[in-house]
Amino acid sequence: MIVQFLFIFGITYLGELISTLFSLQIPGTILGMLIMFFLLSTGIIKVKQIEKAANILLLNMAIFFLPPGIKLVDSLDILKGNWLKLILIAVTTTLITMVVTGKVVDFFIRRKK
CATH class of the missing domain: 1.20.5 (Single alpha-helices involved in coiled-coils or other helix-helix interfaces)
Structure with a gap:
């Protein structure tokens, strides 16, 4: 499951990196979500590959607020x-x-x- 968290956070970091490197007006977290959406919708990664970590993050979402x-x-x-x-x-x-x-x-x- 640690690999799943690393993958999710890695995609988020990739979005931040792209936003910073190219001085984009779009927040890196949004770019990360778009990248994750693209990867999931094209089947490059499967939901089962990140499902457990994503469920834990969703269950504890209140902490982020x-x-x-x-x-x-x-x-x-x-x-x-x-x-x-x-x-x-x-x-x-x-x-x-x-x-x-x-x-x-x-x-x-x-x-x-």
Whole structure:
């Protein structure tokens, strides 16, 4: 299973490396996800090759939100006057994300049939 973690983190690092070397505006983590998507969708790697490590990461995803949450609490004085705007932005972007995700999943389901 350590090999699976190394592979996942290696792909993420590759995305960071590409982003840095070519001074791209796309974050390296996003590039890493795109690389992983390409590798999985083309069958270069199989889901079974990374499944256990990916499931562990998904089960512990809440841990990854702790540092940003703590930083947010540290910045409460800056955010005091902007709560309504922040809530509006959060709701709007959540809805946009849900719609786009639904459309993409629908597209791939139709494409598979």
